[in-house]
Amino acid sequence: MSETLRIGIAGLGTVGAGTLHLLNTHYELIAQRCGRPVLVTAVSARDRRKDRGLNLEAVRWFDDPVALAGDPEIDVVIELIGGADGVAKEVTETALANGKHVITANKAMIAHHGTELAHRAEEAGAVLSYEAAVCGGIPVIKTLREGLAANAISAVYGIMNGTSNFILSQMRDTGREFSEVLQEAQKLGYAEADPSFDVDGYDAAHKLAILSALAFNAQVDYAHLHVEGIREVTSVDIAFAEELGYRIKLLGIARRVDGKISQRVHPVMVKRDVPIANVEGVNNAVVAEGDFVGSILSEGAGAGAGPTASAVVADLIDIARGIRLPTFAVPASKLDAAVPCPMDEHEGGYYLRLMCLDRPGVIAGVAAALRDHQISVETLVQRGRGPGGEAVPVVITTHETNEAAMRGALAQIETLEAVLEPPRVIRIEAF
């Protein structure tokens, strides 16, 4: 057996404690799989006295994580502090500058500074790994970087936020509305007290930006990513989706479109029989489409101490085994500055739900607005009749059209007197 690999962990929250626990539990197994011992020799966290259920007697304690990152007795730094900037970034930069390998679960940092950090890692001859930053325990980074490396990837998409998927699954199962199910998710610990990061799509967006860079050999481009969350999804729309043979999912989708890269996170209607439509609850799932391999789906727990620790330690085992790959699979200088595809150029089907007065001429007015923008209707459903003259839903799905055209049509529809509420719109995706 060769030399012990000495690990420093910066940050002992849920994932940090889980990582220490895993490395203790499987010390022998990991040594066998790596051909060398892997040992945590130093940790850093805010409060030394906090009881984390861990025996930290044998490891060196650092109050300052940046000092840990620079310590000459450490070979690999695991950054589990979090946050795109600040201490986490300083720890990462310091470790790389000192020629140490860095493993991080920090999706915000990689989404915002991934390209810059890839350059720094390369200059230092060090590895920067981030499997745990994207979809927890699912080895989706490894799959894209290595498993599908023989392919040109045309698209990568999936369910990248377990909280939102749980909420949408529950809404469908129970017929309840977003706010009510969100409260339940908060009670169950599936949603944070401030749920914005999850339900407004930012968490999924960070992950998508990383996957997109890796899939397309491109510089990370979080700034041009289109993000919408699930707050506007209603039980009425979920029920109509079911009736039309669809499921509503919050998807992150990155796709090559005519030499540009489209990156977007928003609610999507997908046909009920495609694999991604059947991923339920808090699970995550990612599909990559390669020109030779076709579609490969990976599904599993996207969060939690155990799954995330599994991904952190997988990166560590790679390093201990001597695997040295560039951060985004090709040298940083070879990463293309991708041209973003703006949402106005998006092409796809649309679901519209209008709340209309049930009187002659309403459908004609709506149909005219769609015709004026060259939008072709696939299905139209008008349901019920308001006995007291109240609004009734009119549901339309369209054939493939253009986002700009759809916006034009919606503006025209909103001017119709008989249309009482702003139209609800969900994009349809055919995979």
Place this chain on the structure above:
Amino acid sequence: MSETLRIGIAGLGTVGAGTLHLLNTHYELIAQRCGRPVLVTAVSARDRRKDRGLNLEAVRWFDDPVALAGDPEIDVVIELIGGADGVAKEVTETALANGKHVITANKAMIAHHGTELAHRAEEAGAVLSYEAAVCGGIPVIKTLREGLAANAISAVYGIMNGTSNFILSQMRDTGREFSEVLQEAQKLGYAEADPSFDVDGYDAAHKLAILSALAFNAQVDYAHLHVEGIREVTSVDIAFAEELGYRIKLLGIARRVDGKISQRVHPVMVKRDVPIANVEGVNNAVVAEGDFVGSILSEGAGAGAGPTASAVVADLIDIARGIRLPTFAVPASKLDAAVPCPMDEHEGGYYLRLMCLDRPGVIAGVAAALRDHQISVETLVQRGRGPGGEAVPVVITTHETNEAAMRGALAQIETLEAVLEPPRVIRIEAF
């Protein structure tokens, strides 16, 4: 860029031609991802004059694949001849003996001789890779060997034969019987003229033996693998499964059971809402259960020129990138001689369908047989009434019991005069 990696391909059938096509198509992309050119410099096949739609002018031709395997101008040999023994094995052994890395899509050879070949690779300091041998384009070997390497794996299971899954999916969708759907699958090219390898479970069994060795750090043990195919599955049982909330799938399942390893391929009833139940058509899917990561599912095309070539070239890219891992993730000498768990010790639920005369006392006799063997009934359905005294189906599902007890009960049931046909039995698996 460093030195060109020189490849020799032995075997130019569908996969061989697909691999050459992929390497030509993505020559630049692969060179960028590997940091060095990867070039096919030699090939061998049976008939030099056959038109394969490939330009072979620039490569050296070998009539004898073993000569190719020994050629000093080749760094990596890709073995695509097939067959557990004979030429394929000779090619592999010769290449390894000459210190060359070997990539193979040959599941039979790895299932039968994997441990021995792992030793040979290790002695030679060479890599033996076989991603393409298991589930085509799905990177399931990489996922187990690296992505989930931080976990103790308790089980690995899945749909490992696309032909059988297509037939079972079609039987359910159309209500037709096995033989009819098999003919259709043969017409569509999804089944061979001699379908035995696929529908009798041997193809899945080869794959399972390989996954099992990798998952459990064990010597490959194909000999103790229990194999049943899908010929006995009827549309009646598929319909009853649906009614009971199950799907029937041909699964390969390897599991640690009390220090032993259980390996079996047979039709299984799984609850309709588990992910594996929703894998349809020719797709394959594998689930690995790790103690930290939970369940990770990987799904995609399990066969075909493109997906299989994708896996072959993924292995090649790993080698070109300098990744050197032991054949089964740990040194060959560390592979345990696993104790097999015989089927008699299998524990699980069972589905039974009996064809009985509809007369007093029949159910009592069946129930007594189950009671006599300590088997607890979960559901019992008796359907219809034969007006002319013909047999009616009696369907029973049991709580968890033991295979030996079930065999005893079945022997007793078969002696009942009112039970007209041998009982149909399908194991139920709770994932």
